Amino acid sequence: MTPGIVTRADPAKRAMLLTALYVAQEQYGYLTPEAVERVADRLGMPPREVYDTATFYSMFRTKPAGKYVVQVCEGLSCHLAGGAENLLEYLQKQLRIKPGQTTRDGLFTLVTVQCLAACGSSPAMRVNDTLYDNLTFDQVDLILQELRGG
Amino acid sequence: MFEPILLKRTMLPRSETIDVYLANGGYQALQKALHEYTPQQLIDIVKASKLRGRGGAGFPAGLKWSFMPKDNVQKYLCVNTDEGEPGTFKDRVLIEKDPHQVIEGVVIAAYAVGASRAFVYIRGEFFLGVKRWIKAIADAYERGYLGENILGSGFSLDLTVHRGAGAYICGEETAMINSLEGRRGEPRLKPPYPAQAGYLSQPTLVHNVETLSNIPHIVLNGADWYASIGTEKSTGSKVFCVSGHVYRRGTYELPLGVSLRELIYEHAGGVPGNKKIKAVIPGGASTPLLTGDKLDVRMDFESLVAAGSALGTGAVIVMDEDTCMVDVARRTARFFAHESCGRCTPCRIGGQTILRILEAIEAGEGKPGDVERLQSLCDGIAGRTFCPMGDALVGPIRSSIALFADEYEDHIKHGGCRMTA
Numbered sequence: 001m002t003p004g005i006v007t008r009a010d011p012a013k014r015a016m017l018l019t020a021l022y023v024a025q026e027q028y029g030y031l032t033p034e035a036v037e038r039v040a041d042r043l044g045m046p047p048r049e050v051y052d053t054a055t056f057y058s059m060f061r062t063k064p065a066g067k068y069v070v071q072v073c074e075g076l077s078c079h080l081a082g083g084a085e086n087l088l089e090y091l092q093k094q095l096r097i098k099p100g101q102t103t104r105d106g107l108f109t110l111v112t113v114q115c116l117a118a119c120g121s122s123p124a125m126r127v128n129d130t131l132y133d134n135l136t137f138d139q140v141d142l143i144l145q146e147l148r149g150g
Numbered sequence: 151m152f153e154p155i156l157l158k159r160t161m162l163p164r165s166e167t168i169d170v171y172l173a174n175g176g177y178q179a180l181q182k183a184l185h186e187y188t189p190q191q192l193i194d195i196v197k198a199s200k201l202r203g204r205g206g207a208g209f210p211a212g213l214k215w216s217f218m219p220k221d222n223v224q225k226y227l228c229v230n231t232d233e234g235e236p237g238t239f240k241d242r243v244l245i246e247k248d249p250h251q252v253i254e255g256v257v258i259a260a261y262a263v264g265a266s267r268a269f270v271y272i273r274g275e276f277f278l279g280v281k282r283w284i285k286a287i288a289d290a291y292e293r294g295y296l297g298e299n300i301l302g303s304g305f306s307l308d309l310t311v312h313r314g315a316g317a318y319i320c321g322e323e324t325a326m327i328n329s330l331e332g333r334r335g336e337p338r339l340k341p342p343y344p345a346q347a348g349y350l351s352q353p354t355l356v357h358n359v360e361t362l363s364n365i366p367h368i369v370l371n372g373a374d375w376y377a378s379i380g381t382e383k384s385t386g387s388k389v390f391c392v393s394g395h396v397y398r399r400g401t402y403e404l405p406l407g408v409s410l411r412e413l414i415y416e417h418a419g420g421v422p423g424n425k426k427i428k429a430v431i432p433g434g435a436s437t438p439l440l441t442g443d444k445l446d447v448r449m450d451f452e453s454l455v456a457a458g459s460a461l462g463t464g465a466v467i468v469m470d471e472d473t474c475m476v477d478v479a480r481r482t483a484r485f486f487a488h489e490s491c492g493r494c495t496p497c498r499i500g501g502q503t504i505l506r507i508l509e510a511i512e513a514g515e516g517k518p519g520d521v522e523r524l525q526s527l528c529d530g531i532a533g534r535t536f537c538p539m540g541d542a543l544v545g546p547i548r549s550s551i552a553l554f555a556d557e558y559e560d561h562i563k564h565g566g567c568r569m570t571a
Contacts, residue, residue, distance in 0.1 A: 015350075017332030017333075018312070018313065018314070018315055018332060021315070022315070043332075053332065056317065056334040056335060056336075056491070057274070057316050057317050057335070058315070058316030059274045059275070060315055074484075075236045075237075075481070076236055076237065076431075076435060076467060076478060076481045076482060077236060077394055079481060080393070080394040080467065080468075080469060080473065081393065081394065113275075114234070114318070115234060115235070115236040115238075115435075115485070116275065117234070117238065117241075117242045117273075117275075117276070118239065119236070119237050119238070119239050119399065119465070120239055120391060120393055120400045120401065126275070130277070131277070131278065
């Protein structure tokens with residue numbers, strides 16, 4: 001590779017970057033320096049470019065998170081329909097953490113997100129890859145209980 | 151009563167499966183397209199249908215197809231499934247409930263423009279959508295609707311799913327292409343347009359999910375039939391998403407040109423508590439507000455522009471008389487400030503500054519002159535950003551200040567919001 005600011009990875013390989021980052025995040029839990037190095041190595045890219053791209057996207061984490069990431073929508077539609085703020089408040093109380101924090105047992109991380117495309121069925125939250133909508137507090141209790149047991 | 155076209159099958163049980171799709175007219179348009187029409191004839195049909203893009207900009211689809219070079223080079227097609235405009239949830243319904251309708255549209259469009267590879271760029275958060283797409287694509291390959299020599303026509307197409315990873319800006323077509331290439335999802339300078347140099351610098355056709363869902367129906371029933379629905383310049387039906395202060399939030403497919411009043415009162419059931427409507431966002435968070443006395447506006451591209459807003463994605467957010475408009479502006483600004491890709495200064499810094507001022511006003515810390523400051527910031531952003539994101543932020547904020555100036559002054563004068571207190 002010639003020295004310089006611009007580096008050129010094989011375009012077909014580079015196109016795999018987001019997919020590779022998903023795999024790495026799944027294996028390592030978050031994008032650790034080692035995970036970034038491994039992705040960079042496989043795709044023939046400098047690690048800093050991998051890091052540069054990964055940090056652009058909100059779904060890639062460079063810090064550890066709980067086993068279950070609980071995401072609550074703070075968008076306009078959910079707010080108007082009512083219940084979104086109440087849901088967030090309720091989750092903060094039940095989990096005893098604030099948005100951005102992880103429970104001590106490492107089980108839950110609570111975050112607020114922009115639109116979940118569930119404007120027609122709020123209040124809604126997503127736990128990892130599952131969307132729960134039209135939620136009541138009782139249902140939230142059941143979901144948390146299930147996740148704690150599982 | 152208007153008979154839904156795009157959402158027709160979504161009411162059926164297991165509507166996402168290929169068997170239900172085939173049992174209800176699925177893939178007949180593809181047979182017809184591949185065996186009865188040349189690519190040029192298909193481009194002409196779509197042009198004659200006057201179908202316009204459903205992702206927000208409303209660009210004529212047939213014209214977009216005709217911009218793709220005719221020469222024998224590698225061409226790509228990209229399905230924009232990066233739905234993230236607040237208030238919008240139509241593409242999610244279309245891909246979760248009727249993915250084959252989109253695939254059929256993809257194959258026909260790819261055949262018309264000569265693309266041999268297609269990608270579905272799907273919003274990273276759409277986990278169920280990803281699963282449905284993967285299954286639908288696998289089934290389409292197995293039955294010969296994708297892959298080599300489709301239906302014996304000699305035309306071949308590969309379709310793969312590419313997951314985004316959380317970035318609203320990737321709904322902009324050049325940002326999406328950068329993301330597909332494994333880069334930061336920052337928009338590219340246009341021209342060149344994707345039809346000239348898109349994915350890997352090759353000609354690329356980018357279409358929204360809803361736009362492509364229309365294609366099989368146009369091919370099957372003809373351009374004249376399609377053009378007879380809706381208005382003269384805004385043809386066809388539109389999947390409207392209604393949310394906020396209405397009884398029945400949800401997706402409603404109606405002809406373009408339906409009145410906002412009919413959509414809200416006849417279909418979405420009206421406003422709870424019989425409250426008055428203070429304002430409506432007619433086309434998603436990036437479209438300017440309309441006041442509650444504008445409900446007779448027709449929901450099509452031209453009428454909404456004439457009314458000072460835009461059709462956008464057709465996402466209608468209804469706000470009743472008790473809604474604090476400063477709070478609405480703050481939430482809108484928070485979204486755009488959060489989603490700014492950070493590449494150019496007016497959007498990156500301007501968005502954050504607007505948000506801070508709106509937060510201060512809402513929290514009772516507003517100062518005289520704040521409204522003028524907001525206006526000046528909007529003037530500094532509008533038309534001065536690299537991509538349409540800057541205008542998307544400014545439109546709703548400007549309209550909010552113009553239409554509800556008294557609420558801003560009230561907040562500043564009385565040290566906060568008297569509506570939520």
